[in-house]
Amino acid sequence: MPVLDKKPVAARINVLSSFLERHIGLNSKDQNQCLNVLGHADLAQFISEIVPADILDSSPPKGSFPEGCSELQALDELRLIAVQNCVRRSLIGLGYHGTATPAAIHRYVLENPGWYTAYTPYQAEISQGRLEALFNFQTLISELTGLPISNASLLDEATAAAEAMSLAFAINKSSDRSRFLVDSDVLPQTLAVLRTRAEPLGICLEVSEPRLFELNDEVFGILLQLPGRSGKLWDPSDVIAKSHNVDALVTVAIDPLAQVLLAPVGDLGVDIAVGSVQRFGVPMAFGGPHAAFFATKEIFKRQIPGRLVGQSVDADGEPALRLALQTREQHIRRDKATSNICTAQVLLAVIASFYAVHHGPSGLRSIALKVLRFRAQLENCLIQLGYSLVKMVRFDTVEVFADNALEVHKLAEEEGVNLRVLPLGASVNDAKGFGITFDELTDQKELDTLHKILANAIGKPIESVEITNFNLESLLPEIPLRTKNWLTQPAFNLHHSETEFLRYIQRLVAQDFSLIHGMIPLGSCTMKLNAAAELAPISWREFSALHPFAPIDQSKGYQKLVLDLESWLALLTGFAGVSLQPNAGSQGEFAGLLVIRAWHKSRGDFHRNVCLIPTSAHGTNPASAVMAGFKVVPITCDEYGNIDLEDLAKKAEAHSSQLAALMVTYPSTHGVFEPRIRDICDVVHLHGGQVYLDGANLNAQVGLCKPGSYGADVCHLNLHKTFCIPHGGGGPGVGPIAVAAHLISYLPGHPLANCGGNQGIGAISAAPFGSAGILPISWMYLRMMGAEGLRQASSIAMLSANYIAHRLNPFYPVLFKGLKGLVAHECILDLRPLKKIAGIEVDDIAKRLMDYGFHAPTVSWPVAGTLMVEPTESESLEELDRFCEAMISIRAEIKAIELGDFDALDNPLKRAPHTLGAVTAEEWDRPYSRAKAAFPLIEQRKNKFWPAVARIDNAYGDRNLVCSCNTFEEFNEL
Structure with a gap:
């Protein structure tokens, strides 16, 4: 039998290739070419002309910063770190649950660079795939909550709750209301974030049992947790009505899996619903990232934090999606903004939406019923064994205070199971109780293991416990339940075979421009290489x-x-x-x-x-x-x-x-x-x-x-x-x-x-x-990368930016430069004169760049009428030149408008982007050729990314706001 070599993989490789050479797009020859164009002898001398001498470090960080290494060596070292984590079955709950990510979603979404390297869908014509996935997400949340407006995700449940408090405070601010009442059964991390947010704004946070809330005209809002941290479910209708009697807004933090069975909170009168979709196929990952949601009434659509996907029409009258109500963006409203949220959790929201597509409404209901059934069986086990339980209706969680809590935790640990330690924040040795939260991964074997633990801890024999009459109404007595069909939209009902599901995922991602297609030269956004070795762990x-x-x-x-x-x-x-x-x-x-x-x-x-x-x-x-x-x-x-x-x-x-x-x-x-x-x-x-x-x-x-x-x-x-x-x-x-x-x-x-x-x-x-x-x-x-590699990356990022600035300055003046005529890692191209001489707006150039196979740079920020370009260190000289040639070619098209060779209103820029459908239509009524429209650069005839829709009418979409999918009935009427 051969002897296995137990040394790390890297130690068995004779030649270790440098990752640095793959991360940086310009090789040494290309670097020298760029330096020569810019008139500089070497990279160090070039950087000294950009970075002020009094802050420029002569050498990279020393001390404990490691030297760079190969992918294999880094993966080996990280694996040694990873195995120090002990992954046990955690039934702790508190907003984090075990879940099964469908293999197709894991492989074709989470690990697909077409999904994870795309940018925020500000250029909607080349972002239709992820916009549809987010539209599905919003539809899912609206259907779960019964509220018509849902955003395209927030950061986590706690910050979503804080955003709800801030919205309620802003709406009632003129009335000098300062009290915000919080359910005592709220998740502890949510309460902590609420306290952090409330204090600087002068909000008085009060925590109590909701039925004991002291409601008066000083209260601007309340927050309920349903189900509560303890698992408690109850009918909040009376508390909601009393809150509205004093004009206080009601926010409910909900569990989306429980909401599958419960009456939509919007039907109960709730103003805002928040929560996390982590248990919809998104791993716990030690706390994140997870997509949170925020749903509300239509009256608050202009105050809703974060991003909102809406349906509009394109120039051909076809349905098209885009971010709605974009004037709410913080860089426009600044200190008047209702929120500072600038990052969503799009990739995680996409995963959760595909999870719902994968399971459909019946699959989600089956999962929720399974969790409820196992929770009911656990309660019966506890009662049979003599544990004392507070009488309440529960969904997935049971909390028990018992003298033998330490023994229960000890036996659970021996079985490889983590239970919730009560009181919260106590160590296991100080435990007075335990909590158990079931999830999608719970099965009969796990329940039997828990039964054995509980029986041994209390010293009683194990007896079989069965639920002979499993009835939803009897397990959730006096709780408003969902009675109507829901999630009837085609997206959630037509893709349940893996073949159809895979094709749906791939159809959407094919409509999105990402780094797999070309450079995304967004100023201030740094769209650099996201290496596979970095993502694998x-x-x-x-x-x-x-x-x-x-x-x-x-x-x-x-x-x-x-x-x-x-x-x-x-x-x-x-x-x-x-x-x-x-x-x-x-x-x-x-x-x-x-x-x-x-x-x-x-x-x-x-x-x-x-x-x-x-x-x-x-x-x-x-x-x-x-x-x-x-x-x-x-x-x-x-x-x-x-x-x-x-x-x-x-x-x-x-x-x-x-x-x-x-x-x-x-x-x-x-x-x-x-x-x-x-x-x-x-x-x-x-x-x-x-x-x-x-x-x-x-x-x-x-x-x-x-x-x-x-x-x-x-x-x-x-x-x-x-x-x-x-x-x-x-x-x-x-x-x-x-x-x-x-x-x-x-x-x-x-x-x-x-x-x-x-x-x-x-x-x-x-x-x-x-x-x-x-x-x-x-x-x-x-x-x-190591310290030297990072220094090199920053230097090449600035070299690439200055190369682009130098090449494009004769055509589009660079607006700001340093004292020695150089920019840093990005440059601002001034397009404002083009409006006066040719009627061309910055958006026209942004849309035309799509026909050339590029995502536009940052548009009209920080200066209106400009493009801010940041190439990063990861792009090759070939790609930098391709972008420059596209921009120069567009300038020639603008010159043709100036000279009258193109019509001022009917030209390739004003009609951009050009879809495959438009170019291949039977009729072509435009005063320029199909080839000019679709293939402005010769090489595009062999490699072309097609915009999914024509130019979108944003104003129409804002006037006719639609934020969720059509039902089957509505779909068939189209």
């Missing part, structure tokens, strides 16, 4: 199947992973501490500002409430500042796009005693390194303020300069931008914060985990480490 069971509140000794692998990332990110940014809890960039902004606020309060500076924000800042910055309780004071920018230092000094002086913080994006949102960033920080510190640095543009800094070293006190990092977590069609995201030493004590904590500082602010997200399940992606990226 998120499917490992050791990472995907762990409950976030499992005993701490079962998560040693995650603890190591978190420690590595916190350490590496701190080294890269020059800060002393990091929190990975914020699960989006917007949440990182909010967390960073709350940390600053807490520090001021600890020093007795309760009066510091002014936040200075440049007019060039990211749109979420002002909204985050208002959420954190600050008053926003804008700072102007000069003609070069830099912060006006004179205006900053003047405003800082005027508000000196109240100054709390400055929010600055660096490099600036205008795509340049402001030369006086140290002076900017010094001015703020001189007046007692703190500097918050928005790290959205960190891809120009990693390995080259450190925010913590040149004056920033807090920085949020977008792991879904700079550190390779894919955008997933608009989410998931991770937005950790890094802080200076004096702020470490204030990093966010969590009620059910040991994390954060000793004076930490409250929880920011539902899970202690936010979207922990995708942290392995960034770990792999950092481990494979």
Whole structure:
């Protein structure tokens, strides 16, 4: 018998190939060619012309930062970390449940780069696939809740509940109402996030049993949990009616699986329904990412947070989907925004929607009934064995307080089962009770194991327990139940064979442009390579199947992973501490500002409430500042796009005693390194303020300069931008914060985990480490790149951006440049003159780029009428040139309009994009050729991505808002 080689795979490979060479798109020859075009001798000299000398590091991070390595070596090392996690069967519940992701969804969605490398569907004509999947998601939520308007997902259940509280507060703000009443049976993480959100806004949070709520004209809203943390179900109709009598809005946090059986809460009069679809096929993943939902009445459609998919029509009169009511975006409303949410959980919402398509309404009902049946059997077991149970109607959970609780937990541990420890937050050794929550994975064998544990713990024999009369009404007495057919839309009833299901998934993804098709040159969004080796570990069971509140000794692998990332990110940014809890960039902004606020309060500076924000800042910055309780004071920018230092000094002086913080994006949102960033920080510190640095543009800094070293006190990092977590069609995201030493004590904590500082602010997200399940992606990226590789990546990102700026500047002037005529990692192309000379808008160019096989750069932000281009370090010279040639060719088309060769209104730009159906139609009535429309570049005849629909009429869709699918009856009438 041969002897097995037990050494790691990497140790058995003679030659280890470098990951760096695959991540960076420009080889050494291409780099030299770009440098020659730009007139520079070498890369280091080129970078020294861009990054201010007083902040440029001469060498990459030292200390404990690892050197780069191959994919195989990194995977081997991460596997050794993963196996330190002990994955046991967790029946803890508390909003996190075992679930079975259908294999077809796992393979064709979760692991399909066509789904996970797409961007937010702002360019809807090339995003119809994921828009339809999100439309299905919204339909599912509306059908579950009985509420007509549902958004396309939020971050997690706790933050969704906080968004509901904020909406209710904003609507009633003029009436001086400040009390918000919360169900005492609410999930603990939800209550923690509510407390964090409420305090800066002056909201008085009161927790009690709902039937004891003291309702009066000071109450603006209430939150119920149905079923409650304890599993309790009850009819809330009376409480809802009494709340409405005092004009308080009612929010209910629901379990979507329970809602399959229960009467839709909208039918009971609820104003807002929130929750998480984690148990619809999305792994627990140590707490995230998971898609939350937010459904409400139509009257609140303009206040609903996040994104909303609506149906409209295209230029050919065909149905088409797009994001509706986009004027609600934060970069337009700024400090008037109702929310700072900028990241959804699109990929997870898509998975959940396909889960519903896969099972259909009857399949979902079967799963819910199975869970209910096993819960009923468990109750009978407990009663038969003599355990004392509080009499109540339950769905999937039973909580028991008993003298033998410690023994129950001990025996469960021996069987490889985690139960909920009661009271919450206690250690097992201090347990006074236990909780058991069933889920989709529960079967008769598991119930028998629990029966044995409970019997042995109490010292009684096991007797068979059967439910002879399984009747829904008898198991859920006096509970309003669902009586009407639901989820009758074709999407949820026509794709139940795997053949049809697979074809449906592939038909949708074929309508989406992603990084598999070409560059997505979005400024400020950093659409770089999401390598397969980085994504592979998120499917490992050791990472995907762990409950976030499992005993701490079962998560040693995650603890190591978190420690590595916190350490590496701190080294890269020059800060002393990091929190990975914020699960989006917007949440990182909010967390960073709350940390600053807490520090001021600890020093007795309760009066510091002014936040200075440049007019060039990211749109979420002002909204985050208002959420954190600050008053926003804008700072102007000069003609070069830099912060006006004179205006900053003047405003800082005027508000000196109240100054709390400055929010600055660096490099600036205008795509340049402001030369006086140290002076900017010094001015703020001189007046007692703190500097918050928005790290959205960190891809120009990693390995080259450190925010913590040149004056920033807090920085949020977008792991879904700079550190390779894919955008997933608009989410998931991770937005950790890094802080200076004096702020470490204030990093966010969590009620059910040991994390954060000793004076930490409250929880920011539902899970202690936010979207922990995708942290392995960034770990792999950092481990494979190493410090030198990261420095190289930042340098090449700036080289590529300047190459594009140089090539396109003669055709589209670059709006902002640094002191030496160079940009940072992105450039802004000024298209505004084209409107005057040819009647061409920026949107016309964005749509025409689709015909050339490109996703448009960022449109009209931060300056209206411009395109902001960020190529990243991952694109090849061939792709950079292809984009430049497309833009130059479009400029020639615009010139033809100027000269009268094209009609001013009927030309390839105004009629773009051109669909396959339009080009192959029997009749062609346009004054330019079909070839010009569809194949503006010769090579496209062999490789063409076709837009799924023609140009969409957004205004029509907003006037005729449709946010869910047609039923079979409505479908047949079309």
